[in-house]
Amino acid sequence: MTTLNIYEDSKPDVAVVSTSDPAEIGERLSAVGVQFERWKAEVELPENATQEQVIAAYKAEVDRLSAAAGYQTVDVIRITPDNPNKDALRAKFLDEHIHDEDEVRFFVEGSGAFYLHLDDKVYQVVCTRDDLLSVPAGTLHWFDMGPEPRFTCIRLFVTPDGWVAKFTGDKISASIPRFGEQAAA
Numbered sequence: 001m002t003t004l005n006i007y008e009d010s011k012p013d014v015a016v017v018s019t020s021d022p023a024e025i026g027e028r029l030s031a032v033g034v035q036f037e038r039w040k041a042e043v044e045l046p047e048n049a050t051q052e053q054v055i056a057a058y059k060a061e062v063d064r065l066s067a068a069a070g071y072q073t074v075d076v077i078r079i080t081p082d083n084p085n086k087d088a089l090r091a092k093f094l095d096e097h098i099h100d101e102d103e104v105r106f107f108v109e110g111s112g113a114f115y116l117h118l119d120d121k122v123y124q125v126v127c128t129r130d131d132l133l134s135v136p137a138g139t140l141h142w143f144d145m146g147p148e149p150r151f152t153c154i155r156l157f158v159t160p161d162g163w164v165a166k167f168t169g170d171k172i173s174a175s176i177p178r179f180g181e182q183a184a185a
């Protein structure tokens with residue numbers, strides 16, 4: 001289920017806002033300049049669909065977004081719990097960082113959590129199937145795929161080479177509840 005939890009960065013033990021209403025999530029994110037949409041596939045995708053099949057299923061939305069924001073390339077990433085590198089993959093973007101370009105992800109299946117550090121708040125957006133989230137360039141954020149990662153995402157880039165994480169060194173991500181560990185408790 002798609003959820004938004006908002007924490008105060010100085011008091012991260014309890015969320016000040018918690019909602020699973022997609023309309024409210026979209027409104028609250030839009031209010032802070034973050035794009036959130038829900039897309040429906042035009043065709044039902046087969047299990048283990050190829051990258052080409054996934055992109056074709058969402059072609060209209062991908063083309064619309066690319067034209068509006070100048071994205072040049074598109075790919076598909078799939079991670080499952082049997083990945084032998086899952087711990088390293090999870091750790092890679094688990095500390096606060098920024099990119100010089102937007103981080104744009106559409107969830108075809110599975111889930112993952114984005115954390116956006118905006119002023120004195122942290123927005124945890126748990127994305128699930130049909131969710132599009134665009135983290136604007138320069139936004140402090142991190143991503144948690146959880147201890148048992150399972151997701152397929154379409155990624156849109158202006159220049160894949162430019163999509164490099166610059167870490168802030170701030171350890172705030174360790175103080176906000178991790179994804180997949182709250183629910184398991």
Ligand SMILES: [Fe+2]
Nearest residue numbers: 093099103165
């Ligand atoms: Fe990132």
